[in-house]
Amino acid sequence: MPVDPDKNLPDGGFDELAALSHPGSLLSPTGEIVASYDLEVTGAPAAGFRPLSTAPGILHANTAAFTADYAAHRKVHVVNGMGVTLGDSIIGLTAIFAIRKRYPSIDIALYRPTRAPRYVQRLYELAAPMIGTVRDLPVALDSLARDDLKIDIGNHLFWPAFAARPMIDFFLWALGMSVADIPATEKHNGWLTDLPLPPWPDDRADYVLFCPNASTPVRSIPESMRARLVERLWKRFGLPVKGFGTVDHPHYDDVTPLVPDTADFLNWVKHARHLMTSDTAALHIAAGFDVPTTAFFTTIAPDLRARDYARCHALSVALPGLQGIHASARAADLAALAHAYDALLADENRLFREDDRL
Template sequence: MTAPLIDVDTLHSPARRVAILNGFGRTLGDGIIGLQALHLAMRLGIVPSRPTLFRLAGFGPMVEAVHAAADIAEIRILPPAHARPQTRFDAANEFDQVIDVREFAFAADFQRTSMIDFFLRRLGVDPQLLPSAFKRNTWLAPRVTPQPAARARGHVQGYVLVCPRASMRIRDMPDEIHDAILRQLAGRCAVVTQGHVPDGLADEVAHAPECKALAELCALVRGARWVISTDTAMVHLADAFGVPCLAFFPTHRPEWRVRDYPRCVAVPLRSALPPGLEFARGVGDLALARRAWFPNGADLDWLKRVIDRCRAWHEPRSLPSEMVT
């Protein structure tokens, strides 16, 4: 939908009424990053204070909670009938400008670019003018009430948190990879996983039950020494709370997701899938995504080397960003 023309004299007026449609997305990760873009656009005066975010409902408690934490905007529900950009937004006349990001996940410039840059451009900000540090997820932590540190096998903090599941099945970590990570770490450090604990590891690996509240999930991340995760929202939460992260990318180039995260070590997995594929088109895509985790078949020495390298960090919270290939 084309935004209405704006009088240049009112462009930076705090009284300017701005609506953002589908702000921001259907997943926790999209919400964290999109709201950081909005936070920056408001600080720069490109978007006035308290814009109205119209978002679709029904995408789970964490997505609801991250938008509820965004006190920088008024949140309203976008009617399902208005979910597609081909549909005229009936309330457009109530606003001086409508920024339409409906169905952005299907846009080619979203699938193959940095997420934060995509959202900044949609909000009218040239991302090239901003330093990388501005693009980190700084908006969230001050708005989450601190919770008691999560415990892992009696350790108040300092555990390794393993996160094998993504919002999209195509990015899930295979069970064999998850099990290999847990077995390599077990007995060497406190380990917590959001996935299933394999047989024989119940005394050495703790299972993190599903978090019921955003503050609880953030406490789980905040209490970790480092996070090992597939490409999912936990990677963005790790950045938000300054926790080092080892992240695997089966479908996207890492610079499209974690380019601005100085404490993230990114592992791109080579696959035959089209780069930036957001949704599996069928079981064949799921098979190709799975195959990317096994470049040498059942031989997982590559994974062992990556884990050993990360375990060798002496001061993991001060490592520079790097790419593991």
């Protein structure tokens, strides 16, 4: 049965499960803003917390849609953004940069779950000089000035709109921006080109990149299909195939040991001549660097992630009955996944667009 996240409010706060699945940030009994993700990772008690959105002055689109008057404010506090995955963070920051472009004098403070994975936090370290201030949660609610703009987008995975809108549109809406006012040219993560990445070796040979691992097995490329796809890349482009994970193919190299940091991962995507991936983080990076991409989508519609990417050849891998699920490693689901990829590979002409040639 679905959890009713507000079921315990009349009695003085959430119970444990409701607090962790609440679509928004939390307010502790001592007045601190807390990310439920941090409570979940640490196993800290969650009972007694309340929705941050019930505090005066907090804007929360999941509770009530709003239009933010950025022009009337000197500072905006974006609370609990932009999630704990690399892909969500890239898109959420694209929305932040859309605000920055229109209101260059506004001071942006972004508050993050402190327990987010290190490789995700690294992205914010790289981007921080262009954003404003990036701080870890928890913070005292009283430390946010009463007259500042305060927007909560915490725990967005549990917001119904997150599963129904293209991700960039979701984040713009959650930040009180008019989606229609932001052109597609600002929705392909071009801010990534301004990040301070490590120098790239001048003598490194050209390559195409293969990123087969997504956040869950049901969204990843089956291991049984990987050598076949590497062969297709080799035949199409005639270049060495670099990638992440073991693949038995004479023209493939696993470069995982050469990618110790998020900045290195960004660099490997940036310099690829073509990308093939089921990992939406790699897809979003490629779009920012204008890298031609073949992207596979299983349990989510391609338009929800790749609508604004002109150089992405988005392929839907049909999995009837599994649309919308966030994760699965069930044997039956993975067998269906392998069958769907096998059917896709039977058509030689589907993997690339005609102009996907070097």
